[in-house]
Amino acid sequence: xxxxxxxxxxxxxxxxxxxxxxxxxxxxxxxxxxxxxxxxxxxxxxxxxxxxxxxxxxxxxxxxxxxxxxxxxxxxxxxxxxxxxxxxxxxxxxxxxxxxxxxxxxxxxxxxxxxxxxxxxxxxxxxxxxxxxxxxxxxxxxxxxxxxxxxxxxxxxxxxxxxxxxxxxxxxxxxx
Ligand code: NI
Numbered sequence: 001x002x003x004x005x006x007x008x009x010x011x012x013x014x015x016x017x018x019x020x021x022x023x024x025x026x027x028x029x030x031x032x033x034x035x036x037x038x039x040x041x042x043x044x045x046x047x048x049x050x051x052x053x054x055x056x057x058x059x060x061x062x063x064x065x066x067x068x069x070x071x072x073x074x075x076x077x078x079x080x081x082x083x084x085x086x087x088x089x090x091x092x093x094x095x096x097x098x099x100x101x102x103x104x105x106x107x108x109x110x111x112x113x114x115x116x117x118x119x120x121x122x123x124x125x126x127x128x129x130x131x132x133x134x135x136x137x138x139x140x141x142x143x144x145x146x147x148x149x150x151x152x153x154x155x156x157x158x159x160x161x162x163x164x165x166x167x168x169x170x171x172x173x174x175x176x
Contacts, residue, residue: 045130
């Protein structure tokens with residue numbers, strides 16, 4: 001199975017609104033498998049389809065220490081939430097960046113699993129934070145949107161510079 005390319009902020013495609021999955025087909029399951037493999041390889045604890053340039057409402061998450069508890073959320077909806085918690089978050093689309101984000105502390109969520117069956121889940125702790133972070137991606141939102149404009153701009157410029165330097169390095173290497 002191929003690893004998928006992860007879009008890097010400020011790529012505009014990260015701003016697209018993902019559409020609900022109408023039917024959970026074999027193609028969707030193949031995409032889920034590829035997304036999971038990409039997430040584990042990165043390594044990361046969550047990945048939204050938006051980040052691999054597929055604009056459908058699909059998330060894969062594994063917040064377990066052992067990396068053996070893959071969770072799949074298709075068309076996830078947060079039905080209710082309680083409390084507030086602030087954590088330093090990271091994101092595969094913003095390598096090397098950490099930012100404090102305020103989230104609901106616990107959530108009740110409904111979604112479909114990889115077989116297309118509906119389920120509900122009560123989540124708290126890291127799982128709840130991760131689900132909210134990934135749902136933001138489906139809505140075209142990234143964690144730096146929660147920061148002040150000044151900090152946001154600084155991070156944007158820093159990442160653009162890094163991406164530019166990497167492109168130059170790659171171009172140099174292939175010229176040899
Ligand atoms: Ni992210």
